[in-house]
Amino acid sequence: MWRAIHRLGSPAIFYAVAGRLQPWCWALAIALLLAGSLWGLVWAPADYQQGDSVRILYVHVPTALLAQSVFVLLAAAGGVFLVWRIKLADMLAAAIAPFGALMTLLALVSGALWGLPTWGTWWVWDARLTSMLIQLFLYLGVIALRGAYTAAESGARASALLALVGVVNVPIIKFSVDWWQTLHQAATFSLVRPPSMPASMWLPLLVMVAGFYAFFVALALTRTRSEILRRESRTRWVRERVARTTGKAAR
């Protein structure tokens, strides 16, 4: 097990393994997102109270979940990088942080677009919404810190540290709807009880969530590979690999 992890920590081996996985992830993501979009926009019923605005939740829930998952991964990668000095963890962090920020922004915007017809307001300073806004600023900080130092190594360490500290915000977001009185409803999916909405609604939602996660994995693999090539450009294996693919379609 440990040997397998160590081998994957080698950029050259990760590059090869990710290259083999990546087309499947992209295909899976596109298939799930297409199916989920059709299901959510066409076949799923309108809500008896919310009407068709409930369809916004098919993009709101996946983006909000990803916004938090990506940050947890960012903190984990930061920890691995700071403690064990595994460069690959930092390359992954650099590759996924902007996507996490975009997901946070999308969750906020789609939430506002849903709140307008449902709550009658696009924003309230309640615990869930405010902690999510803080998450966006934390992402921006993590991204900005990386570029704030002349030495790339210092920027990477500062960025990892902020991700590690900032991850305390994730449980605050998660439990904000239970700890405080908020306008936001409680979680839709839980491991311990069945969903509170009919299957005709949570099934397409599950497909969309799976589609967004598959998309994230595909994007993370692709971008981390680019980052590996960029940083390892002086190594022999990269040169040999590029020489081999020159002239052919790049894989």
Add this chain to the structure above:
Amino acid sequence: MSLDALQAWLAMGGDARYVWPAWALALAVLAGCALHARRERRRVLDALRRPARRGGMEDKRDAHDPA
């Protein structure tokens, strides 16, 4: 699908101006991310393939790009 049904679907029960922007934005962001990742990979590979004057990409990143 009849024209009426299509119009009713597009109207989203009166919530069209909330539903469509939310979806359009989300799908546009995903498409943008995918395209960006693809172009980034091309860019990195192109830079690596260019005959290296000295060293690798680090030298070129700051160099003036004649293109």
